[in-house]
Amino acid sequence: MNPQLFPIVLSFGVATAAMVMVTPIGTGIAWVQARVPHPLRRAVDVLVLLPIVLPPTVIGFLLVVLFGRQGIFGSQLEAILGVRLIFTPWAAVIASTVAALPVMVKAAQPAFEAIPRELEDVGRSLGLSPIAVFFRVSLPAARRGLLAGMVLAFARAMGEFGGTLMFAGNKPGQTNTMPLELFAAYQAGDDARAFLYVAILVGFAVLVAIAAGRLTPKEGT
């Protein structure tokens, strides 16, 4: 593939894979946090927020320490399954997933909390199982918030840089996503190449902002 085109395709691929991981996990966490009273509620709230608050280098460091070839899990993965994550596109997917998960949860949780409990109670009184209530009542009612969360999570995954650079590395043709390629182009003084990715990333961000704005419920409605 054309070396200038590859980072674009890779970035969309990595962001899509990250969104596929983040959507069910994020929706699950958000629903539990919104509807199930449990003793770890505050702890989970804090934990979910961490990737937004922490410097990306902390995330990258922890990913390498945990999933690198000498890492606690990384060494086991390699010994048992023969899988190496570091310097692969999957490492970029994992870094992006960690970065995007809080965005999904923070959009989905208020959407679930905003559903009138009576709605779910009616479902239950009509004989629906808790799982059926979730899929037939809660999920449809929260769909706008969930979609907004997915769009924002996709965008956040696309913008992942620090964790990706440390954990996935810059391996041309494998892990050089648009943000990495932009940084490499900047370092090399190749402004024309840098502007190409700047233009794409800015254009995409504008689309995301418009989409998220339309999906987020207006105040008072």
Next chain:
Amino acid sequence: MSARSFTRGKGFLAAAAIALAFTACKPSASEDAAAPMPETTVAAATSLRNVLPALIARYGVAGKISVTYGASGDLRKQVEGGAPIDLVLFASRKPVEALGEKGLTDGEAVRIATNRLVLIGPANAKPLTFKTLDTIPAGDHLAIGDPGAVPAGDYAKQALQKLGSWDALQDRIVFGGDVAGVLAYARRGEVAGAIVYKTETQGIADIVVLDEASDEYAPTAEVIGAATRGGTSLAGGKAFLVWLATPDAQKILADAGFGPR
């Protein structure tokens, strides 16, 4: 209602804290302005980070020298962008010449020292030489600096091209953002080998030097300095550059593993 006023209270506290932080900064800023001797600011290649503090300590001339480290290509862009730098010390002639072409340097570019490429591996590395790099198995990696920005990576690329293994190694090469990043990959055992400067390996326990590059295929790695106009103390930058060529400074560079200039 009480919840809302509580949030407002928090916001006010945060604003107060930020305001306090700014006020606290002010006195030190005015002190700097009152200092008689302007500070000399040096932009230096990451590969000099272990030796430059010793050089500056030995230099010990009135007026302070502060240093910003980075990949030479990165620093070059910062100087072009107007960063207030009095002296650049880069790991290659190219970025210095690029600044010269834009009229940003003052006076001649000076070769301060030379360096040598070595092939290193993690402590438990299998034997490997520059000439057998293409035996690195698929799925394993060789780390080098990004040739576009990191001179060590550019030198490594030239050596691999001359050895004829550059193309074959494409699927096994991972780029580091500077020499320190490349070294970190080797220290953590994430790669089979890494190409860095000889000066990076001194006193580091968790790596082994597998091979030293020969002049047959490896270009001479140079450390090049030039005074730049963008800073506040051009004279300070020039004086330090002149001193770096003296026997005193050269002795410190040699002790750190650098070659003669």
